């Protein structure tokens with residue numbers, strides 16, 4: 001594809017990482033604008049871009065795509081400020097933002113000014129504690145949640161290709177639902193790993209290598225789901241209708257980690273639902289497992305208890 005000319009507004013982690021992939025893929029960053037000059041300079045160095053500023057007016061005409069990678073609370077303000085740029089012609093310019101929660105509608109002032117707009121949310125986690133260069137390999141080839149009018153979607157697909165990625169069209173009315181799914185994929189998985197660490201601390205106090213213990217089973221589970229489906233990949237006591245085993249798990253949790261009981265009960269119920277899809281349970285087993293889990297779920301949840 002022809003090299004693109006792209007400006008970045010918001011020189012944080014996402015802007016730096018996506019900008020870096022674009023540069024490595026032969027595209028050119030025409031300007032980096034941020035709230036602080038120090039961030040803009042740091043990002044500019046990473047992206048081989050000398051035009052760095054706190055002022056949107058430095059974005060040169062000829063820029064084809066402007067990526068707004070500020071926090072989502074600033075996106076509407078930036079869009080309004082860009083639309084007010086008096087000397088800038090918006091014909092043929094595409095503008096997107098990276099927020100998971102906002103649709104293309106957040107860029108309405110720019111669309112009214114003549115720009116093509118779209119949302120462009122990278123379905124990846126970009127921890128601020130990591131240097132952008134470390135995140136780059138994990139952000140190649142990802143999927144972007146997008147919405148916009150047909151011309152905007154075409155630009156979104158082009159930008160995703162420039163980043164070695166693909167797009168997922170998200171109906172605007174499902175934006176929050178879509179974002180909740182991304183939270184499950186990353187944040188809830190992280191919480192689940194935190195829970196595993198808590199189990200490991202009880203079993204082997206003083207040993208911090210919980211991932212060494214659990215990585216093989218985690219990796220195989222992910223691979224089995226990838227190769228088949230969540231229902232087909234499900235193994236273990238719930239899938240076998242092992243109410244007795246689950247009851248003993250609850251007793252053990254009471255003794256060693258009572259704060260985890262509501263989690264274990266809720267997830268057992270969800271696992272029963274998956275096992276029903278797998279069709280390995282009798283209706284009696286379903287009922288026993290559900291009654292057992294519900295009896296523990298109804299117990300009061302005390303937030304002050306740590307794992």
Ligand SMILES: NC(=O)c1ccc[n+]([C@@H]2O[C@H](COP(=O)([O-])OP(=O)(O)OC[C@H]3O[C@@H](n4cnc5c(N)ncnc54)[C@H](OP(=O)(O)O)[C@@H]3O)[C@@H](O)[C@H]2O)c1
Pocket residue numbers: 009010011012013014015033034035036037039040069070071072074077078098099100121122123124125126127128
């Ligand atoms: N982090 C993730 O895992 C992740 C994943 C997917 C999508 N996103 C989305 O990507 C966007 C950026 O996230 P991030 O993690 O990169 O945030 P970040 O590291 O906090 O970076 C945001 C950058 O925007 C700059 N900024 C703030 N207000 C501005 C304004 N009014 N004008 C210009 N620049 C401004 C900040 O300024 P200074 O540094 O210059 O002060 C900062 O460098 C957000 O919409 C977020 O929801 C994040």
